[in-house]
Amino acid sequence: MYSRLLVTTDGSDLSAKALQAAIDLATAMRAELVVLHVVPLYPTSYFEGAIAYEHGEIARIERQWGEQGQALVDQAAAQADAAGVKARGVILRSDLVADSVIAAATKYECDLVVMASHGRRGIGRVLLGSETLHVLTHSTVPVLVLR
Template sequence: MYTRILVTTDGSTLSKKAVRSAIELASATGAELIALHVVPRYPVSYFEGSISMNPEELASTEKRWAEKGQAIVDAVVTQARSAGVTAKGVITKSDLVAESIVGAAKKYKCDLVMMASHGRKGIKRLLLGSETQHVLTHCTIPVLVLR
């Protein structure tokens, strides 16, 4: 049914639920699992909502974020392998989370994307946006959204 499943994770409780479901589906179908974590870039200007930092501090902050993201995908890979699923962890650095997800699905030739959604509505959705909605409308393969 599926040969390669992309699961997105940020390490939150909700995304861990999506990871568990993705591992179960990959195990049931014999699919390979690609665990993706998108590391944001630190905002560099006042208009992006940041305070001024020197380049060394910026690099240090982004390095910590990347290390945390690597730990998150490593945990998913370990969990998947213990369930007998072939898995790979991928880290991408970008402020464009949804576009990174769609791009990774293409790059790794996935035939399903699994991701969690907070299900924000109203003003929260307007202010915080919806990465899930963007993936749903721009991805050319099936997207399974879990809440």
């Protein structure tokens, strides 16, 4: 039914559960897995709440975030490989997480997106928004949301 799944990871316990569920589903479907982590860009404007750093320091911070993200997807891909699932790790750099997930699902020709929901409710959801909800409502690829 599915031949390539995209699973997002941010290193949280919930995303680890989503990863395991995606590996299990990929095993059952004999599907490939694309593991995605979106690395945020360092905020550069005062209104984004950033402390004023020199350009070199910002580049160092973004490089560190990228290396941490790469370690996440490498570990996830290794976990999938150990389960017999062909996997690849993908890093995207963007402040638009949901749009990046949707774009990656299209680019890598995935036929299912697997994501964790952090389960925010009430005012917290309204104020913080939901990347998962945005993907769920804007993706043309089916989305499996796990809690």
